[in-house]
Amino acid sequence: MDSLNSLIDGFGTALTPMNLLWAAIGVLLGTAIGVLPGIGPAMAVALLLPVTYGLEPTGAFIMFAGIYYGAMFGGSTTSILLNTPGESAAVVAAIEGNPMAKAGRGAQALAAAAIGHFAGGMIGTILLVVLAPTVAALAVDIGAPDYLALMVLAFIAVTSVLGSSRIRGLASLLIGLTIGLVGLDQMTGQQRLTFGSLQLADGVDVVIVAVGLFAIGEALWVAAHLRRTAGEAIPVGRPWLGRDDVKRTWKSWLRGPVIGFPFGAIPAGGAEIPTFLSYVTEKRLSKHKEQFGKGAIEGVAGPESAASASAAGTLVSMLTLGLPTTAVAAVMLAAFQQYGIQPGPLLFEREPDLVWGLIASLFVGMVLLLALNLPLAPVWAKLLRIPRPYLYAGILFFAAVGAYAVGGEALDLVILLVIGLIGLGMRRYGLPVLPAVIGVILGPAAEQQLRRALQISDGSVTGLVDTPFSVTVYAVVVILLAWPLLRKVIIRRGGTR
Amino acid sequence: MSPKTWLRERSELGFGALLFLLGVLVLTDALTLDADLTGRGPVGPATVPLVVGCGLVVVAVLLSLDVLRGGRGEAEAGEDVDLSEPADWRTVLLLAGVFLAFAVLIGPVGFPVAGALLFWGSAYALGSRHLHRDPLIAATLSLLTYVVFDKLLGVPLPGGPLMGVI
Structure with missing residues (x-):
């Protein structure tokens, strides 16, 4: 009941005219930027971050939440009407949504997606209200070794679950960790990788890394391969x-969240896997199996609800x-850090109004x-016709x-371009971008927890695994790492039987 | 097969080499840290950089081996990406140049002018050739952004001499 009271207070905060605005x-x-082709939610959130700089934290995050959901919804509009999704979570929406649009049922596909988002988001957020305070209460007691274990799990999960090549995921993570090292060491004040530059001593701002990898990297990559004739959007x-x-x-709509919510809460790459699972489930349960691949409405509704x-x-x-x-959560975490707020178990106690x-x-x-x-859907659809040079120049x-708004430094723009060029290289050679961003954000925190844990145990490595929680998490890490091998063994056994 | 096409098909080796160099750089930096200060705590400031540096070197070698064995990183697809044509690196260079010019100009001439040049230059590099419409859109966008951020949202941007006159 406690969380219900807090939630009612929360509505008191959210429904003030200013916050409503x-x-x-x-x-x-969020919707407008998300609809624009080539811009996924992560880039939309990163690009819109500076808009919130001048606001106080509560207003900023309320706006941010709107941008997040808006961008996700906008992304599915693009996949349905243009058939070339810019982000992995919207791939499934294109499989059924685009054939529907081609068959003149675009309006129904958009409605199924919109209501799917609404249903999935509502159910998901209710689960968030129920679960988050409990998780936070449980997490208050966990210490440095447990945090380190969780971060290692996040690192391993994003590198080995996403993408087709583990070695490329790992390379991406290491690039991120390297960028995270730049600056003064938090514990001793030693300069690392600063090359004597005063500006680099502050470290590379996470916002610059996110904007560089997502926005500049993407714009340059598209510029290198710009389609001469832009895809034709279907009017709706x-x-x-x-x-x-x-x-x-x-x-x-109701089945989607059951699949989507748990996958969102664990570090397994966000909406990619649950949308696909939801699609497969809907296909199996549908009475209209023959329509799948040609525009089955369930194939839009379920996955969109799961994504939300x-x-x-x-x-x-x-x-x-x-x-x-x-990636979006990573950018959001960066936004929290901009305000000097550290999300974690104590957030619910320290900043109840904000949360x-x-x-x-x-x-x-x-x-x-x-x-x-x-x-407004027909208006959004018009945005798909924006001339591509203007879009990418924008x-x-x-x-x-x-990048300039972060600190008013021209040098930040140069760093932004360099990181953008790294992002271009990563796209060219199939390195997923997410591990790098996670590495930049969690790397310094993980190092701190590691050193704290070892200080407590006086340098003994057993101090890293002396709680049941950390041992459990490391066991999961080992399973994830050994999965390709395990799968081979399982398949071989199945074959000889 | 000529050596040139052999290399072109394995251009990812260059990426591996870059990762290797980055690893060496991180390792050198970690090893040249001031040793006196590293004593605090069992794990000093050099430990994690050493691990990351070694990791980069190992991954660089493994990646190169993967490429030599025939593995290829899949270039990312996208809404406006056409992978059937060879990459157009001239546009990328032009865009990078325009962006650098913006970084140099924003101080002396202020955001509204530098921003307009950035948008116009980028649109031109990307193939837009409307002599009147492009600069007009660029100027409007830049000025509007300046006013919205600097005056309404409280995010300071340099106005430059032009805003001083107005």
Whole structure:
């Protein structure tokens, strides 16, 4: 009941006219930027970060929550109408949504996606309200070795679950860790990798890394391979659903969060896996199996609902443990750090107004999304026709604004470009970007926990594994690492039987 | 197969070499840290850089071996990405140049002018050739951004001499 009272207080914060305005601006901006082709939620959030710099933390995060959900919704609009998703979570939406749009059922596909997002987000956020305080209460007691174990798990999970090549994921993580090393050592004040530069002694700001890798890296990569003729977007009317469609989809909307939420909460790469699992589930359970691949509405509704719920799940580990599991959560964590707020078990005690205001505004944001996006969909669809040179010039422009706004330093712009070129190289050679961002954000924190744990145990390595929690987490890490081998063994056994 | 095409097909080896150099750089930096100060605590400031540096070197070698065995990093696909054409590195260089010019100019001429040049230059590099429309959009966008960020949102941007006149 305690969390219910806190939530009601949170609504008190979220529903003040000013905060309501920030939420509405966030939702509109997030959707508009998310709809633009080539811009996924992570880039949208990174690009819009500077907009919130001048605000006080509560208003900033309420706006941020709107941007997050808006960008996710915008992304699925792009996949349905343009068929070339910019982010992995929206891939599944394109499989069924685009054939629907081609068959003249774009309005239904958009409505199924929008309501899916709403349902998934609502259920996911309710689960967040129920679970987060419990997780935070449990996590208060965990110490340095446990944190280190969790961070190692995050590192291993993002490198080995995502992408097709583990060695490339690992390379990406190490690049991130290296960038994270730049600056003064937190414990002794030693300069590391600064090459005598005063500006580098402060370290490379996480926002610059995120904008560089996501925005500049992407813009340069697209510039190298710009399609001469941009894909044709399918025009669409106002989204609506007939009674038959609702009958087919309501179960899918409710099933999505069951799959999406748990996957969002664990470090397994966010919405990619749950959307796919949801798709497979819907296909198996559907009475219209023959329509799958040609535009089955359940194949849009379920995965979109799963994606939205997984976004809420992501917030559980981000808020209670300070552990980002997706690129968007990583950027959000960076935003928290900008305000000198450290997400973790104590966040709920220290900043109750902020946390519950943020959670309440997630509900408000979703209602706003549904109310605004159904009527505005034809307008959003027009954004897909923006000339590509303007789009990518605009990305570079706003990335520059964001990097400069961090500290007012021209040198930051040069660092931004260098990191952007690294991002370009990573895209060229198939290195996933997420491990690098996680490495930059969690690397310094992990080092601190490691040294703290070893100080407590007086240098003995057993101090890293002296709690049941850390041992359990390391066991999971070992299973993840050994999985390819284990799978081979299992398959071989199955073969000889 | 000529050596040139052999290398071109394995250009990822260059990426491996860069990772290797980065690893060496991190290791050298870690080893040249002031030893007197490293005594505090069982794990000093050099430990983690040493681990990361070694990791980079090992990954660089493994990546190169993977490439020699025929493994290839998959270039990232996207909405506006056409991988069937060879990469157009001239555009990338132009964009990088325009961006650097912005970094140099923002101090002396202020954000509104430098920002407009950044947008116009980038749009030009990306193939937009509208003589009147491009600079107009660039100027409007830049000025509007300046006003919204500097005046409304409280994020300071340098106005430069032009804003001083107005």
